[in-house]
């Protein structure tokens with residue numbers, strides 16, 4: 001699988017489809033993305049038979065019912081094995097489009113055009129596709145890679161600040177798990193990122209894609225080292241579900257998760273005070289940490305005990321063990337978890 005990272009990539013996309021002799025295109029997007037960019041992309045898709053399927057924005061579209069509707073439309077319009085599905089949107093559109101591509105007629109080609117920072121640095125890379133099932137997130141799915149991913153930085157200009165912050169969570173995570181110099185670079189250039197400085201954004205996205213690709217290549221099916229990508233996600237998911245996924249965006253909860261988990265790491269003697277403070281100083285400017293009440297802590301811990309990463313009922317954490325380094329632990333004491341979420345360490 002190859003990625004193209006740059007700006008103004010519509011022409012390249014058309015060229016690629018022509019070279020691959022593609023004729024039947026089924027484009028999946030959502031209402032927000034189509035409002036900004038549908039007309040433009042359709043102009044470039046004129047040479048092909050193209051139908052568009054527009055999702056309602058948001059996680060609720062990532063469900064079996066919507067998948068059924070898309071299958072129905074594909075069948076009604078005689079889309080056969082030569083179909084190419086184009087996923088044009090954020091992670092929701094990407095996950096569902098990839099799932100449809102993986103399963104329709106036992107698999108058809110698909111292309112990813114991720115339009116959020118989170119999708120560009122995370123969800124469009126690594127081949128995980130899927131949908132939610134009832135209240136269970138990402139419960140049904142597969143591993144299925146697109147034939148090409150076009151990452152166009154231009155799309156980020158229409159994202160609001162919270163969506164950028166949400167993507168930045170994963171960006172910072174890559175720095176903390178694998179590349180301390182990159183972490184410093186992001187910290188020093190955070191304003192440039194929010195100001196859509198093209199050069200900085202391209203550098204950042206390229207780095208993230210290369211880190212994620214490298215980790216995924218070592219463990220495509222997520223049985224081992226790929227788990228390190230979950231730094232911040234054990235507590236982050238607990239916080240997301242405490243508020244029924246409504247108060248915080250995914251990345252915002254992950255920023256909180258990385259702070260609380262870094263505290264656990266410091267308490268266990270895995271990182272020193274100086275590094276801990278550096279992490280907190282950087283992250284707390286993006287999302288304000290909270291002192292959770294005892295009642296909320298109990299609820300968060302209960303959510304965490306149902307995490308998919310857990311083994312034999314032990315809660316699994318990815319914790320920093322130094323600069324550029326994290327490791328996987330299942331021996332964190334409940335007392336440490338509680339102490340961390342209580343937040344008395346916050347200044």
Ligand SMILES: NC(=O)c1ccc[n+]([C@@H]2O[C@H](COP(=O)([O-])OP(=O)(O)OC[C@H]3O[C@@H](n4cnc5c(N)ncnc54)[C@H](O)[C@@H]3O)[C@@H](O)[C@H]2O)c1
Nearest residue numbers: 032057058090091092093115116118119123128155158159
């Ligand atoms: N497959 C994976 O490996 C993987 C990894 C991480 C997350 N995910 C999934 O990704 C999803 C989250 O992705 P997301 O954060 O991109 O959410 P999203 O797709 O819901 O997009 C966020 C919001 O931004 C809007 N939007 C998208 N592009 C835009 C643009 N260019 N300008 C203006 N608005 C735009 C969308 O309409 C939506 O309202 C979750 O479902 C999560 O489970 C998957």
Ligand SMILES: [Zn+2]
Nearest residue numbers: 170233250254
């Ligand atoms: Zn994440």
